[in-house]
Structure formats: structure tokens, C-alpha cells
Amino acid sequence: MVEIIENKDITSFTTFGIPVKARYFAEYSSERELLALSRKEEFLNNEVLHIGGGSNLLFLEDFGGLVLHSAIKGIKEYRKDDETVYAIAGAGEKWTDFVDWCLERNLAGVENLAHIPGEVGASAIQNVGAYGVEVKDVIHAVECFDTQTRKTVRFSNEECRFGYRDSMFKKDDVRGRYYVLRVSFRLRPGGIPMSLDYGPLKSLKERLGKYPTIQEVAREVTNIRKSKLPEPSETGSAGSFFKNPVVPVHFYKKIKNGGFGDVPAYPAGEGMVKLSAAWLIDKAGMKGVRFGGAMVYDRQPLVIVNAGGASGRDVMELSDEIIRRVRTKFYITLKPEVNFIDTGIKITVLGTGGSKGTPELGCECHVCTSDDIRDKRLRSSVLVETAGLRLLIDPSPDFRQQALNLRLADIDAVLVTHSHYDHVGGFDDLRPFCGNEDMPIYLRSDVNADLHRRLDYCFREHPYPGVPTFKMNIIDNNPFYINGLKIVPVEVMHGKLPIYGYRIGKFAYITDASHISEEEKEKLEGLDVLIINSLRDKPHFAHFSFDQAMDMIRDLSPNRAYLTHLCHEAGCHAELESRVPAGVSPAYDGQIILSTR
Ligand SMILES: Cc1cc2nc3c(=O)[nH]c(=O)nc-3n(C[C@H](O)[C@H](O)[C@H](O)COP(=O)(O)OP(=O)(O)OC[C@H]3O[C@@H](n4cnc5c(N)ncnc54)[C@H](O)[C@@H]3O)c2cc1C
Numbered sequence: 113m114v115e116i117i118e119n120k121d122i123t124s125f126t127t128f129g130i131p132v133k134a135r136y137f138a139e140y141s142s143e144r145e146l147l148a149l150s151r152k153e154e155f156l157n158n159e160v161l162h163i164g165g166g167s168n169l170l171f172l173e174d175f176g177g178l179v180l181h182s183a184i185k186g187i188k189e190y191r192k193d194d195e196t197v198y199a200i201a202g203a204g205e206k207w208t209d210f211v212d213w214c215l216e217r218n219l220a221g222v223e224n225l226a227h228i229p230g231e232v233g234a235s236a237i238q239n240v241g242a243y244g245v246e247v248k249d250v251i252h253a254v255e256c257f258d259t260q261t262r263k264t265v266r267f268s269n270e271e272c273r274f275g276y277r278d279s280m281f282k283k284d285d286v287r288g289r290y291y292v293l294r295v296s297f298r299l300r301p302g303g304i305p306m307s308l309d310y311g312p313l314k315s316l317k318e319r320l321g322k323y324p325t326i327q328e329v330a331r332e333v334t335n336i337r338k339s340k341l342p343e344p345s346e347t348g349s350a351g352s353f354f355k356n357p358v359v360p361v362h363f364y365k366k367i368k369n370g371g372f373g374d375v376p377a378y379p380a381g382e383g384m385v386k387l388s389a390a391w392l393i394d395k396a397g398m399k400g401v402r403f404g405g406a407m408v409y410d411r412q413p414l415v416i417v418n419a420g421g422a423s424g425r426d427v428m429e430l431s432d433e434i435i436r437r438v439r440t441k442f443y444i445t446l447k448p449e450v451n452f453i454d455t456g457i458k459i460t461v462l463g464t465g466g467s468k469g470t471p472e473l474g475c476e477c478h479v480c481t482s483d484d485i486r487d488k489r490l491r492s493s494v495l496v497e498t499a500g501l502r503l504l505i506d507p508s509p510d511f512r513q514q515a516l517n518l519r520l521a522d523i524d525a526v527l528v529t530h531s532h533y534d535h536v537g538g539f540d541d542l543r544p545f546c547g548n549e550d551m552p553i554y555l556r557s558d559v560n561a562d563l564h565r566r567l568d569y570c571f572r573e574h575p576y577p578g579v580p581t582f583k584m585n586i587i588d589n590n591p592f593y594i595n596g597l598k599i600v601p602v603e604v605m606h607g608k609l610p611i612y613g614y615r616i617g618k619f620a621y622i623t624d625a626s627h628i629s630e631e632e633k634e635k636l637e638g639l640d641v642l643i644i645n646s647l648r649d650k651p652h653f654a655h656f657s658f659d660q661a662m663d664m665i666r667d668l669s670p671n672r673a674y675l676t677h678l679c680h681e682a683g684c685h686a687e688l689e690s691r692v693p694a695g696v697s698p699a700y701d702g703q704i705i706l707s708t709r
């Protein structure tokens with residue numbers, strides 16, 4: 113029987129060397145054991161993370177759920193013909209052991225992928241690649257445990273939909289669903305290398321004075337890697353921290369003609385090129401830069417290393433600084449390749465004001481003239497950080513100021529509650545965050561129609577260069593996923609207008625509501641943190657008054673509730689604070705609230 117260990121130190125299951133614990137941890141060696149585990153309470157009632165060698169993970173904090181690791185081993189040949197040898201390997205095998213197994217049998221295909229850390233299972237999830245070869249070139253099929261049906265399923269190479277460091281397993285709604293049990297490979301007998309087209313391998317034949325063997329290729333690759341990349345056993349890292357950005361050709365031309373020298377670029381489909389992130393980081397002056405214990409590796413600026421005593425947050429701060437500086441210089445937003453792992457939610461309250469903000473222009477009331485910084489209320493909005501994502505709920509007309517106050521480095525997606533100006537007036541200011549990639553926006557179809565009218569210049573066939581570019585994702589009143597993170601829209605009434613609030617884990621954000629149906633209230637059960645609107649004492653046809661907000665909070669009974677969308681008639685922060693029951697507080701701009709997920 114598999115044992116579930118509590119409060120397990122899993123630092124040695126990762127390569128960053130940053131101390132981390134898991135609330136629960138279990139390692140299984142067969143499907144039977146995994147099936148048994150999947151019926152356990154710890155599995156059913158917690159967030160579950162399946163890890164391999166932890167060489168592409170950055171834990172931002174201790175993991176509050178269950179961490180699983182595969183110890184399914186074994187590598188064997190199971191079929192062969194003249195041109196192909198089929199081999200199958202357990203997900204828990206070390207990748208380098210599999211490469212060695214192939215080299216010993218003179219089977220070509222993975223020699224360029226020598227010395228990549230990690231395990232066989234993750235190689236298929238990640239589509240690992242190096243020196244012109246990706247593992248998708250040799251994967252035949254991937255055998256998985258489906259956590260939804262508890263059955264074993266097999267995906268062909270095509271079904272895995274591999275892309276650059278990408279596969280079907282990483283898609284929004286599938287992420288985390290399948291656990292890789294085994295991977296089968298198509299290898300070529302005879303020991304003739306698969307590809308010598310990349311960088312230093314091109315000259316190998318000349319340098320050896322003969323056509324190289326796969327063993328020679330693997331040795332060459334290993335030597336170069338050792339000279340450029342930190343050895344996980346000596347220096348903590350997760351390898352390449354950022355993906356090489358794929359950008360439209362005109363970005364490339366602008367950089368090339370910008371006097372920075374020649375940026376390394378590779379064709380990446382029609383009208384697109386893949387640029388070297390390492391080059392961009394280097395030219396942005398970040399080589400060797402430190403934040404706390406985290407440092408940009410001086411031999412290879414694409415790698416962030418643990419230079420001693422780094423925390424997950426140090427690495428993230430440094431990563432943000434890299435993103436900011438590269439964007440300032442090249443208008444390109446780097447996206448991390450590393451998986452950021454957390455089980456908490458960090459909410460930054462960007463604004464808590466009503467549609468006019470406080471102080472209200474022209475008003476001299478005691479709230480509008482208060483000296484208390486907490487009475488300066490920009491228009492309502494929050495930033496939600498969790499699961500490695502930064503989600504903005506409502507780009508308010510004050511978004512620019514809010515982003516400046518925070519030194520906001522990046523946003524991954526925007527959720528919109530409704531199309532009133534005080535919630536969407538900042539759309540144009542999202543511009544810097546949609547440099548080379550369209551910003552994903554999640555919104556109702558009526559909100560989308562309104563925005564198309566008001567921001568028509570963004571949606572023309574031939575827009576003015578430099579306008580923000582959005583990818584509109586129309587949602588309905590059903591859960592949807594961003595990078596595997598489940599988002600639950602909650603339909604609330606804003607006077608006569610149906611609008612959305614959002615629930616993410618045990619946190620919910622409801623603004624501009626005046627009524628919530630019993631059915632929708634069910635979605636708000638068991639919350640840790642609720643942020644809800646409370647306009648003022650006097651009733652309003654389209655907003656909860658203070659008393660109505662209190663009733664709703666009592667009804668929903670979250671652990672903690674915070675009031676937002678406060679107009680000047682709501683009173684001063686200090687006044688509100690003295691009136692609210694335990695567990696409820698008025699929110700204020702810049703406040704950081706931590707919630708469980
Ligand atoms: C020094 C260094 C150099 C590197 N060089 C390269 C390189 O050249 N090319 C390259 O592509 N990568 C490189 N990497 C990144 C890393 O080696 C790969 O991403 C590797 O595939 C990660 O494997 P892992 O077993 O450590 O997975 P982990 O980091 O533990 O996990 C990665 C992802 O896979 C999932 N996962 C892991 N195992 C399973 C499973 N059995 N079932 C389902 N999901 C699973 C995890 O949930 C996570 O989402 C490098 C890393 C380091 C530290």
C-alpha cells in the first residue's frame with residue numbers, strides 16, 4: 113500500500129535548491145497504486161501536483177496540497193523492424209538514463225537531448241528540446257492515467273499536439289488531468305545521428321574528420337551544456353527561465369535596425385520569427401544582476417540561478433525585473449518557461465472607489481478632504497496572482513496609475529465584470545502589456561459588443577500601428593480555465609443588468625451587484641475571502657447599500673469579507689471600520705489580501 117507522508121520536505125525533488133515542503137506527498141510504482149491513491153481523501157480534497165524531477169518548477173511557497181511522484185520504472189524494446197526500434201520507458205525513469213540506454217544499443221534519436229535533467233514522464237508533457245531536436249520527433253505514444261475517469265488512456269504522437277515546449281497536456285482545460293505512466297519511442301537502429309544541423313554540431317564532422325556517431329554527438333552536447341549551463345547538483349536553477357519569444361517579423365526588423373547588433377533569430381512559421389531570449393536579456397543589461405539570493409547566470413543569461421539562500425519570491429522579483437527591462441528596451445514581453453507553483457492567492461486591491469472615485473471632483477465633504485490615505489479611492493479593480501498567473505479584474509480608468517503604483521511587470525489575462533466605463537476605461541492603457549502578443553480578455557458577449565463599439569479602432573482590419581491588441585474570449589455562465597486555473601463566473605444583477613463576478617479557488621470578487629439569486633449564491637459557498645461592493649448607506653437601485661452588503665456577507669459567511677466600490681457617501685475608512693462586524697473590513701487601495709485556493 114502506498115504511504116501518504118505529511119509535511120514532507122521535497123527540496124531534493126527539485127533542482128532550484130530552494131527549501132520547500134509539501135503538506136502531503138506520495139510516490140507510487142504502479143497503476144494499481146495510483147488508482148488506490150486517487151480514491152484517498154488527501155487526493156480528493158486537495159490540490160494535486162504531479163512532479164517529475166522538479167527541474168522545471170519554481171515553488172513560490174510550501175505546497176498546501178498533495179504532491180505525487182512516479183516511481184514507475186523500466187525501459188524495454190517491444191517491437192522492431194528494419195528501420196525502427198520501438199522502446200517503452202516508465203515515467204519515473206531519469207531522462208539521462210533513457211538516453212544512455214539508447215546510446216548503449218546504438219539507437220539514434222535522442223543523442224541531441226543528452227544531459228537534459230528531469231524524467232521520462234515530463235519530457236512528453238514539456239516536449240523537451242535541444243540542439244535542433246525535440247522529443248516529439250521520436251515519441252510514438254504516451255500512456256496516461258486519466259484522473260477524471262480513473263482509466264488508462266493512450267495518446268498517439270498526433271493526439272499529443274506537440275509544439276515548442278508545449279503539448280496538449282498543457283492546454284488550459286487539460287492541464288493536470290493526465291498523469292504520464294509510460295512513454296513509447298520510435299528509434300533508429302544503426303547509430304547514425306538524427307540531426308547535425310544546429311549550431312556547434314554543424315562543424316562536428318569537420319572537427320572529428322569523419323561522420324560522427326551518436327555517442328560522439330551526445331558527448332559533444334554534454335560538454336557544451338556543462339560549459340554553459342549550471343549543474344543542478346552544484347548550482348540551483350530550472351534551466352532556461354524564459355521561452356524564446358515568437359514575434360512578427362517587423363519586431364525583428366526594428367531590433368535589427370535599432371543599433372543593438374544582430375539579434376539571433378529563427379524562422380517560426382509564416383511572418384513570424386523566434387528570437388533569442390538570452391540575447392534580449394543580455395542586451396537589456398541583466399547579466400549577473402541579483403535580487404536577494406537569485407541571480408541572472410553570467411554564463412547564460414536565460415538562466416536564473418540560486419546564488420545562495422534564494423527564495424521563490426526572490427526569483428520571481430528578478431524575473432519581473434527582467435520582463436520590465438526587456439520590454440522597455442524591445443517592447444517584447446518575455447514569458448516564463450518555468451512552472452510557478454503555489455497554492456495561495458495574492459490579491460492586490462487596485463481601487464475601491466465608486467464610478468467617480470474619491471475624492472469626487474468638486475466635492476469638499478469630510479471624506480473627499482480626508483487626509484487618511486485609505487480614503488483616496490481609485491476606481492474599483494483587483495489584481496489576482498495565483499498559479500503563476502497575474503489576472504486583472506477590470507481595467508478601470510485609473511489602471512495606468514494603479515499599474516504605476518505597483519510597478520506592474522506583466523499581466524497574463526484580463527477578466528471583465530461589465531462594460532460600465534468605471535470598469536473598462538483603462539483598456540487602452542493595457543497597450544504596453546500587449547506588445548508582441550495579444551492580451552487575452554475574458555468577457556460576456558454583450559460586454560464584447562459594447563467594447564467593439566467603443567474601442568472600434570482596436571478591432572479594425574488595418575489598425576493604426578501601436579494600438580493595443582486583444583484576444584477576446586467570450587464566456588458564458590460556466591466555469592472556464594486559464595492555464596489549468598478554474599475560474600467560475602458568478603452572474604449577479606446590477607439593477608436590471610446581468611453582470612459577472614468571479615470565483616477563483618476560495619476567493620470571490622463581486623462588484624456592482626444589487627441582487628444575487630439563490631442559485632448563484634451556491635457558487636459562493638465556502639469562501640475564504642470575499643470582496644463585495646457596498647456603495648453607501650442610502651439604498652441605490654443598482655448597487656448594494658451597506659446594510660444589503662452586510663446581509664449578503666452574513667448569508668454567504670466567508671472567513672473574511674472586504675468592502676469595495678465605496679463612494680464618498682460610504683464614509684471614511686476609519687468610520688466604516690468602526691461599524692463593521694468581526695471578519696469584515698473596508699478594503700483600501702494598495703491593500704494586499706492573501707487567500708487560500
Ligand atoms: C540545468 C537545466 C537545463 C535544462 N535544459 C533544458 C533543455 O535543454 N531543453 C528543455 O526542453 N528543457 C530543459 N530544462 C528543463 C527541464 O529539464 C525539462 O522541462 C524537463 O522535462 C522537466 O522534467 P522534470 O521531470 O524535472 O519535470 P518537473 O519539472 O517535475 O515537471 C514539469 C511539468 O511536468 C509535469 N509532470 C512531471 N511529471 C509528470 C507525470 N509523470 N505526469 C504528468 N505530469 C507530469 C509537472 O506537473 C510540470 O507541469 C533544463 C532544466 C535545467 C535545470
Ligand SMILES: [Zn+2]
Pocket residue numbers: 466467492532534535624677
Ligand atoms: Zn462600477
Ligand SMILES: [Zn+2]
Pocket residue numbers: 471472475476477478479480481680681
Ligand atoms: Zn465628497
Ligand SMILES: [Zn+2]
Pocket residue numbers: 530532606624
Ligand atoms: Zn456598473
